[in-house]
Amino acid sequence: MSSEIYDIVIIGGGTSGLVLANRLSEDPNLQIIVLESGEDRSADPNTLTPGAWPLLSNSPDNWTFQTVPQKDLVRQITVPQGKALGGSSAINSFLFTSTSKATVEGWKNLGNEGWDYTAYEKALKKSFTLHKPLGVTEGSGPLQVTLGTPESLWQKAWIDGLESVGFPKTDPLSGHLGGPNIAPESIDPRTKQRSYATNAYLDPVRSRPNLTIRTGTSVTKVLLERLSSTDDAVAKGVQYISKDGSSHSAGVRKEVIISAGAINSPRILELSGIGGADLLQHLGIDVIVDNPHVGENLQNHVFTGLVFEASDDVETLDAFFRQDPDAVATAMQDYGTKGTGPLSTSNMTTMAQLPLPEFHTEVGRKELNQLFDLSALDPDSDSDTRTTPAFAAAHKTFVRSILTDPSEALGNYVFGAGYAPFDGPSPAYRAPGKHVSVAIELSHPLSRGSVHITSASPEHVSTNEGLRIDSRYLSHPLDLEVLARQVRFTEDIISRAEPLTRYLKPYTKRFTDLAVTKDYVRRTVDNAYHYTGTCSMMPRAMGGVVDNRLRVYGCSNVRVCDASIVPLEPTANPQAVIYGIAELAASFIKEDTL
Template identity: 75%
Template sequence: MSSETYDVVIVGGGTSGLVLANRLSENPKLQVIVLETGEDRSKDPNTLTPGAWPMLSNSSADWTFHTAPQKDLTRQITIPQGKALGGSSAINSFLFTPTSRATVKAWNNLGNEGWDYAAFEAAMKKSFTLHKPSNVTEGNGPLQLSLAAPESLWEKAWIEGLGSVGLPESDPLSGNLGGPIIAPESIDPKTKQRSYATNAYLDPIRSRSNLMIRTETTVTKVLLEKSSSGGDAVAKGVQTISKDGVSHIIGARKEVIISGGSINSPRILELSGIGRADLLQSLGIDVVVDNPHVGENLQNHIFSGLGFEVRDDVDTIDAFFRQEPEAVALAMQDYGTKGTGPLSTSNMITMAQLPLPDLHTENGSKDLDKLLGLLDPALDVSLSPQTTPAFATAHQAFIRSILTNPLEPVGNYVFGPAYAPFEAPSPTYRAPGKHVSIAIELSHPLSRGSVHITSSAPSHASTNEGLTIDPRYFSHPLDLEVLARQVQFTEDLITRAAPLTQYLKPYTKRFDDLEVAKEYVLRTADAAYHYTGTCSMMPREIGGVVDSRLRVYGVANLRVCDASVVPLEPTANPQAVVYAVAEMGAGFVREDVL
């Protein structure tokens, strides 16, 4: 078995891993290697063409994980995760939606020193250059963001419609949310192509002599040396396996940083002997650090949605979504000649992060009291056995602060001018006619799940086998109560917002009865691709896996830096959060190692 040695070994060449590679290799004295299971797909047209992103799910660029059966849901939940250089930034959509100030404050309140909103915002802004309307540019970060003005009929109708019912447009990058937005997208306005971790952070610095990028190479475990004195273990390097099955050892002089994401990072820790002792022992793994919180606290946004039929004389992009030849040909022509049309965007930039205003009226106060009555830390601990009472109390205090503040959003709403298969017989079904759809996400889930290995076989590490992913959706009753009320709110909103409603066919309300809304949610619910929390950043005694500088408890020179360290789910799509976490993590490593 051959070996080589670097100063810093980065496990995973995804979004976080390539940010780290760029920032750490700025120092020519540091020898850095990045190890990525997937391929380099930076020349793939489907990767680069914005509107082609749905074609990347279930492809070779996707891990295509699946959750364990969820007892309250009717459909199987697939988990797309990027299995390519650039990770999920290479395959998922493009929305760049920073989380709220309140959420970051809640992370800080868990005991994470240095994670105030000012530090978070500074790190996030370091990551991007923002291209606003009228050729206005802000920032000079590697990632290129496009922010459009509301130009299309539907964009204007959404902004004006929500404004007409007392929900004015908000600034998507301010951290002060609560209204409709046109979301920035990680699309380069010059090339009209996806801007992501590979072409933004890696391509400009690939030639650095102190940086090695190795694709189609899977880390099967971190090599840990136990302390004879009972102190922290030391990460000496990693063991890898190539695509043709050859094992290899790569040594680390200074640090190993795991950036595998919320599914693979806890898997690598457990394969390395860091996790719940009884689980590891049952699989024949030597326990180096007994920490039962590894792989726990899995969080994600669950969503439902509503569709509305559109007047025959108003345009939508349904024909393109149905892949009708004429519509596809026109879309290709528009994108190829002008960089416009449905292939030039994610088609999901019309959004809103909203409170539930009715809870804060005189009539709604009893309803709010009913929701708050479901907040019971003892119930929380019983639903998630590895949850500590201290974390349950802190999480529920945060949820209480959101529900009782009339300005804080409880839901993320994504509007699109086409049919979405919320009630369809299959996810690929596309209805005839013209439609608009609104996906309705629960911003702050209380249900928490887990990711744990079921096998110690190295051959599983490069596949979607050998682990169980159980998000336990709707295990906490508050989630269903809030999401069902969001469905009612959305239906009421659309039927009152005249600038929007004028383009719709007559609609009969369906969800005046809350129980009917709950049944609908359970029948139609699906999961976003926003998984966080499985290597949470907080004190070890309340449930932490890493400290506030992302160092793994019990190992002197091992960190995790990716979405898995986020202890409480962000309010919307986590791309912006992951870039900010990676920029902060790179700063910690530079300060601690150099």
């Protein structure tokens, strides 16, 4: 087994891993290596072309995990995660939406000193340059982010329609949500291509002599030593398998930073002997740190949606989504010659983050209190025994505060000018005719799942096997109650939001009955790709895996920095949040290690 030694070993060359690689290698005295399981796809046209992102969902650039069957859901649930240099920022749908101030303050209130919204926002702004209309730019961060204005008929109708029913337009990067917006995208307006962690953070510094990048390498464990039962474990290096199948190790002088994502980071901790003692002993793994909270608190947004028929005399993207040859040829020509059209964008930027007004009346508040009381009696609502009573109570308190505040958004709504198969016969089905769709996302779920290894064999670490992912979607009864009401609310506002309604065919409401709506949700609900929480940042006694400096409890020089440390789900797409977290982490890692 060959061996080298570095000051810092970063496991995972994804979004946060490459931010750290850039910022920490600014010090020429630090020798840094990044170990990434995937390959460098920065020259791949499908990676760079914005509208081609759906083609990456079943590519080698995706881990394509699967959950165990979900008793409350009908669909088979796939768990995409980026398996390429740049991680999920190389395969995602570009949306660059920050979270609410209340959410970040919620993290802080769990006991995470230093994670107030002011510190988070400062770090986030360090990550990007915002390109606004008319050539106006703000900031000077590496990531290039484009912010458009409502230009199409449908974008204007969505914004104006929601304003007409009481929801004024909001700034998606302000931390103050509660209305419609056109979401920024991580697209470079100069090249019309994806801007992501690889070409934004890594490419400008690839030539630094103190930075080594290894792709096609899968870490099998962190090499830990413990001098006595009372001492913290010390990482001496990591063990990994290279693309030719040979085994290697990399020694470490200062720190190991795990940035492998919400699924693979707990996997690496457990393979290294950090996790629940019962599980590790059952698999024959020496227990270095007994912490049963590793891999727990998996959170994600679930969504369903509604489809409405559009009038015959308005344009939609249905022909392009059906891959009609003429529509595809036009799209390719528009993108190739002008950098415009459906290939120049994710086609998902028309959004809204909204409260649920029915909970803000006297009757609604009373009903909400009853729902919380009933959920407390439900044996499945907090049946995960690894969730501490303290965190379960804090989680409920946070979600209740959002539900009852008229200025806070509890749902994320994505509008698209085309058919989406929420209730279709298959995910690939595209209906004939013209349509618009609204995806309806539960922003603050109370359901919590888990991810744990099922094998200690190193042969699985480069594959989607050897893991048990149980997302437990809708296991908390309040999630179904809220999402069903969001569906009913969406149908109601769409039916009266002028001028949006004038471009739709007559529509008969389907969801006046809540029981019918719940059945629809159970049948059609799917998961977004916004996984967080499996190495949560909070006090160990509350269920934490890392402290407020992202140091793994029980280890003196191991940190985790990625979406897995987020203890409460962000309000919408988490891409911007992860860049902000990584920038903030880089600042205090420098303080601690330099």
